[in-house]
Amino acid sequence: MPELPEVETTKRGIEPFLVGATIAGVVVRNKHLRWPAQVPQALAGQPITRVGRRAKYILITTPIGTLIVHLGMSGSLRLVDAQAPVKTHDHIDLQLSSGHCLRYNDPRRFGSFHFHTSDPAEHWLLTDLGPEPLSNNFSGEHLFQQSRRRRIAVKSHIMDSKIVVGVGNIYAAEALFSAGIRPTVQACRVTRVGYDRLASQISRILARAIQVGGTTLRDFVGSDGQPGYFRQSLNVYGRAGEPCRVCASLLKGMVLGQRSTVYCPKCQKTSGWR
DNA sequence: CCCGATTCCTGTAGGC
DNA sequence: TGCCTACAGGAATCGG
Structure with missing residues (x-):
């Protein structure tokens, strides 16, 4: 996708x-x-x-x-x-x-x-969009400031294109894992330090995925018909019930905001520090 | 304003 | 083997 x-x-x-x-x-x-x-x-x-x-x-x-x-x-x-x-x-x-x-x-x-x-x-489709995650306009400070009154889950927060564009279900789950933040935490409860880490993981993971041509789960092919190879780098997405690659705990799957979500209950305990 | 639910669509996987 | 159902999800829009 x-x-x-x-x-x-x-x-x-x-x-x-x-x-x-x-x-x-x-x-x-x-x-x-x-x-x-x-x-x-x-x-x-x-x-x-x-x-x-x-x-x-x-x-x-x-x-x-x-x-x-x-x-x-x-x-x-x-x-x-x-x-x-x-x-x-x-x-x-x-x-x-x-x-x-x-x-x-x-x-x-x-x-x-x-x-x-x-x-x-x-164009009306583009006027209300947030910053590009690979641009200088995107930062932990931005995520933090936009989150102060938001009681939705932090995962929904970073998937909101008015906050930051381009972070879909796969990369949201991966960035939260790498940042050690639980997807269900309210956006307003995540600390500034947590958002710094989350923003840098979002940028890093998206950049790496671009380097290998994206993620092919089922449908996606690039303009030359070739799949992307980021799938093998996925740590949590699509791995509910499997062992965490870091701590071997069983990854937990759930539905959050009408989206399937996977996280490690041990590695993703916090809402900020680690 | 804020936020959860609903909606569009079809291929695929899983159950029986 | 084949049918039937549930599920996947980006993002606009609706309803509370």
């Missing part, structure tokens, strides 16, 4: 093929995504000037506007040959003048395509 590392992996994979290329044609086989897909035919003939990312959105910019693409839970953007046979759930193609084709496949259709004619940062 694409979280920030998977989206960044996709962005890096497609960028060299898109920037400088011209869109030769647009094919929308199924526009019934999370929202009706906005992919104007007017994109045909437009050069792609920039490929970017904000949170889990991939931004594909042309002189007439920017496509804002979200991969949802099961979406992928792959570069295929223009003649590649269409498979099931191949919903949208951007045909390129180079003979390549940027193909969007999404079995569960939780993804989305929006088109915005001015600065994408001003």
Whole structure:
């Protein structure tokens, strides 16, 4: 499931093929995504000037506007040959003048395509987002200050895209484990020191996951169709009932905020210090 | 304002 | 072997 590392992996994979290329044609086989897909035919003939990312959105910019693409839970953007046979759930193609084709496949259709004619940062999907976890705007102090009145679980706090973007269920669980913080602790009870440690673990883990092409659990493939290899580095996610890799205690699984959560009852005792 | 629950969707795993 | 159900989850939105 694409979280920030998977989206960044996709962005890096497609960028060299898109920037400088011209869109030769647009094919929308199924526009019934999370929202009706906005992919104007007017994109045909437009050069792609920039490929970017904000949170889990991939931004594909042309002189007439920017496509804002979200991969949802099961979406992928792959570069295929223009003649590649269409498979099931191949919903949208951007045909390129180079003979390549940027193909969007999404079995569960939780993804989305929006088109915005001015600065994408001003699109309603992006205006209320928190800082990028790999930027200088992100810190333990930020997490701490934003948490003072929040009684929700700290895991829900760091998964809130208004607080910080790109931290999904997998990486939230992993960062809390590495920081030694129990996911269920109220956000307002985590200490400043705890948030410092949590912020640095979030950044470190996301950066490492990007280095190995993200995490492939089931669906995710990068733009070249290759899986990511961070799965073997997971310490808690998907390991409920198995022994902790640090202390051998049995990892505990539970549901928190409608999300499956796994933690080590021994390594994750505190809400701050260790 | 705050926060938990609900909603979208389909492939897969588990139970019988 | 095959059917049926539960579950996975990003994030907007709803309801209390």
